[in-house]
Amino acid sequence: MQELALFRKIIVCLTLIDICLVPTVKALDISPLSLDITVEKGKETEITSNVQVLNSDNKPIHVVGSVSGSVAQFITLDPQEFDIPAGPGAHSELASPYQYVTVIFKVPREVPESIYTGKILFKEMPTAGGVLTTSVQLGINVNLRIGTMATAEFPVYVNAMLAILVLVLIISIAIFYKRGKE
Numbered sequence: 001m002q003e004l005a006l007f008r009k010i011i012v013c014l015t016l017i018d019i020c021l022v023p024t025v026k027a028l029d030i031s032p033l034s035l036d037i038t039v040e041k042g043k044e045t046e047i048t049s050n051v052q053v054l055n056s057d058n059k060p061i062h063v064v065g066s067v068s069g070s071v072a073q074f075i076t077l078d079p080q081e082f083d084i085p086a087g088p089g090a091h092s093e094l095a096s097p098y099q100y101v102t103v104i105f106k107v108p109r110e111v112p113e114s115i116y117t118g119k120i121l122f123k124e125m126p127t128a129g130g131v132l133t134t135s136v137q138l139g140i141n142v143n144l145r146i147g148t149m150a151t152a153e154f155p156v157y158v159n160a161m162l163a164i165l166v167l168v169l170i171i172s173i174a175i176f177y178k179r180g181k182e
Contacts, residue, residue, distance in 0.1 A: 010172045027057030027087070027136065028124045029096075034141040035120070037105055041113045041147040047105040051140060053122055055084035056096040062125045065101060069118020071142045076104040077120065105144065113147030
């Protein structure tokens, strides 16, 4: 009987953890999530790249783009501000409307060899006549390397809540296995 009560407590805990891990529904989405650009030192360079900004919500959104960090001096967004019409809804399989934003990197000849970093941010703003209860802001990591530097980067993506969930699951299985042997 105690085993059943413990099992129910574990199930309730796992359910609560799962509810906490469910991501919030957002209308704004971007692709790609990072831009890594390398340019030659001592050469005036202009590079363009496209970023896709999507609206999966069933309401139109207004988006404002900005750039932060040391890379901001080299980047222009076109357009910087735009509207995206209403989409099919967050759980629909239909294609969502989108806007392409051209990211223009202009690197002058006299820039020293270095790595410039920052983010391109897209923020959902209230539309005319509408009320926005939560503001969504998504960012794209940007790395601009000037020169021929070799760097090694080892990004680590760890979700602590997922690790805790797995640990709790392993412990609960071990407890039930041990009690089953008794």
